[in-house]
Amino acid sequence: MKIKAAVTHGLGEDFKIEELELSDPKPNEVLIKIVASGVCHTDAVARDLGLSPFPAVFGHEGSGIVEKVGSSVRTVEPGDHVVLSFSYCGHCENCLTGHPGTCIDFNELNFGGKMEDHSHRLHQHDHGVSSFFGQSSFGTYAIANERNVVKVDKEVNLELLGPLGCGIQTGAGTVLNQFKPKFGESIVIFGAGSVGLSAVMAAKIVGCKHIIAVDIHTNRLELAKELGATLTLNGNEVDVVKEIKEATNGGSHYAIDTTGVPEVVKQGLLGLRPLGQLAIVGVTGDMTFNVHEYIMAEGKTLVGVIEGDAVPQLFIPELVDYYKKGMFPFDKLVEFYDFEQINEAFEDSLSGKSIKPILRMN
Structure with missing residues (x-):
């Protein structure tokens, strides 16, 4: 045809x-x-x-x-x-x-x-x-x-x-399928585009206490707050790592980088508490960092997550149901x-x- x-x-x-x-x-x-x-x-x-x-x-x-x-x-x-x-x-x-x-x-x-x-x-x-x-x-x-x-x-x-x-499944799935945070834990989302904002909404669904969105566009940060972010940070205006640690009493349990920007990835790692986890979901090129300082010394995890680690036939209808209930x-x-x-x-x-x-x- x-x-x-x-x-x-x-x-x-x-x-x-x-x-x-x-x-x-x-x-x-x-x-x-x-x-x-x-x-x-x-x-x-x-x-x-x-x-x-x-x-x-x-x-x-x-x-x-x-x-x-x-x-x-x-x-x-x-x-x-x-x-x-x-x-x-x-x-x-x-x-x-x-x-x-x-x-x-x-x-x-x-x-x-x-x-x-x-x-x-x-x-x-x-x-x-x-x-x-x-x-x-x-x-x-x-x-x-x-x-x-x-x-x-x-x-x-x-x-x-x-x-x-794809995009919305990736953001929400990284929270709901990969991290599976407990009620009251903390998460930082770097990049408030469609993937990042989907992660914000998913974090609200599971009851994260601190949902911190980081971006450089004011309008996107405002939308992040509307969708469930408890704190928004403009990366051009504040010391992001310092603000995260102060807000979360020592660092977040989880973080997601959607930007693919090496310096932002480093902020994500430094803003974690010991045993914290950072997921990379965007295309990220070469970068250099001290593995002992950024990961090993505090037992942190850096992981790549593809398509939100979802089984689409199960996960997409679940997201549709959350949408119908006004939760997503x-x-x-x-x-x-x-x-x-x-x-x-x-x-x-x-x-x-x-x-x-x-x-x-x-």
Whole structure:
């Protein structure tokens, strides 16, 4: 079938909405009419660093309606509302023990440009076009493996739900699945974008006593306070580590860095109490620090967390339920754009003008 999709033909190039051919789903795949798709920093990184082969259709926070299912699909049927999440093999040790975000084939399945059977579903002029995260949701339709597809409540606005598949799942899941803080413990979130603010809301759900948000944008810090932060710190105006230690009586139990900025990562480590844990959830480059001083001497932990260590089929419906109960108001992060405004949406995301852009496919 012919579809419209946002194609990137080369490193760092703008998105161009073009006509592509989409193949029929294989037995374990699902055809989804995309209603909306979140814009995630990972899409920009993939485009600008060439994480997937070009030409490519990016997008990995899709939401839509099932139109057709393959012969072996059992978990969804035509008419179901679904969110698309990351791709995983389903049979390696990490997948089988409930950690599909660290699937041994994660990079190949999500960034390799082909589906699980090493073929393309997207074509243009008889040539294959790379898929992304096993879905490529920057299009009017998408094919995804059944494992990528999460059935969601039809009572909730489907246009809102795509970002639950990655960014929002990452922030909330790092708190609820990785840290699992006890009531009354403390957490610091560095970066008040969509990932960080999702972590703020999750920390409020579990009853953290101190929920400290750190950013350099006043408007984002104000929203963090509205969503549950008990203290906000502007990194350009205060000694962040000093303020954290004073507020938490010696340091936080947990911290999350969403920024990928080496100096901010160091602040996160220094602001922990002994035995504290810092999770890295953003793309972070080379950095240098004294391991004894920053980690070993106080028994601290530095850990990378992918996709909130979530099982999407279990965790995303849980987040939707929290949203319906008014406990997880992630709609306050969202700004909608028409599909044709995709390049504007990416610019606004980069500048900080928009916390979580969502493209409506119309």
